[in-house]
Amino acid sequence: MGLLIAACASLAAWLWLTLAQGMFWRTDVRLPPRAAPARWPSVAIVVPARDEAGVLPLSLPSLLAQDYPGEARIVLVDDGSTDGTAALARRLAAEQPGLPLSVVSPGDPPPGWTGKLWALRHGIGQARTAAATAAATAAGPEYLLLTDADIAHEPDSLRELVAAATSAGLDLVSQMARLRTAGFWERLVVPAFVYFFAQLYPFRRINRPASRTAAAAGGCVLLRTDAAVRAGIPDSIRQAVIDDVSLARAVQRSGGRIWLGLAERVDSVRPYPALGDLWRMVSRSAYAQLRHQPLLLAGTVAGLALVYLVPPTALFAGLAGGPSAGGAATAWAGGLAWLLMAGTYLPMLRYYRQPAALAPLLPLTALLYLLMTVDSAVQHYRGRGAAWKGRTYARPSDA
Structure with missing residues (x-):
């Protein structure tokens, strides 16, 4: 009984x-209808990286090769790497001309900060300084693309993200990158990871203008700089371990419009060959x-x-x-x-x-x-x- x-x-x-x-189980939530803006806004791509030499050759060239009609630059923040991440990034940029790349190192995070958010803070500050020096705008880039070092983008990824944000009047546009499913354990565990995430944070509910549900996927977040300033990003969430959800909540609480969906042309290249790797993740x-x-x-x-x-x-x-x-x-x-x-x-x-x-x-x-x-x-x-x-x-x- x-x-x-x-x-x-x-x-x-x-x-x-x-x-x-x-x-939550539907997988057709993709970038909203979009059209090219009359003027393409300036964008800074900020990439926090800690010991990412293993995946950087697969991800960084895809950012350098972005086919973006407006002004864009990349800031890679070397977060205390010991595997030569910074030197490798500079070499990759030298071998493949494309978007300008700056590599900076902020040092260890102070108490009360997670490493990734400390790196993002330093990278955003560096991007705004570089843009002002280049006379782009007095306030720096109009948008920030926050993307992880293991994320590879198709050449039109940035252009499509910006077009979606400007067309729909969104302050935050995030795509859940397609994770790798090459080995047995990846096939068994990875799709379920995204399925469970969508069950907790249904994409359609998040994307309603008056919704109280908020989430983002930290591997690919396009954020309007004005919205970041209004929400106090990243200082207001500096202790967050689950930083992507905290970021989306902060933007939403400050009056910003957010959107989250599945990606078609944004992929994670990080391998999880053993169950232990997925377990730790x-x-x-x-x-x-x-x-x-x-x-x-x-x-x-x-x-x-x-x-x-x-x-x-x-x-x-x-x-x-x-x-x-x-x-x-x-x-x-x-x-x-x-x-x-x-x-x-x-x-x-x-x-x-x-x-x-x-x-x-x-x-x-x-x-x-x-x-x-x-x-x-x-x-x-x-x-x-x-x-x-x-x-x-x-x-x-x-x-």
């Missing part, structure tokens, strides 16, 4: 998620997403178990129970919930060009994410939470 109740609750949850959670910030609250952790674990683990358990247990009424009802409720789960996952698998056969495996992937979330909390209480490339960040109240 208990399993039957749980299966019915899971089925009810999936009916609600499918019909009432902002159509998720677990380093999962508990921060829960605001380091044990009750939220307990609720999340219970919710993941009810929504993702109960359906297959109920189906198999109900079938094993024989033809009794209770067993049949349990199997039907679990099977229908599992069917809805797999059905809503199919569009994301198609977007990532993965076989539909992976859809029924979503409960297994959800179990991995549950364990990653618990591990994130364990590492936090061991003093190793939110660790990234040799740095560990305390939660904001402890900083």
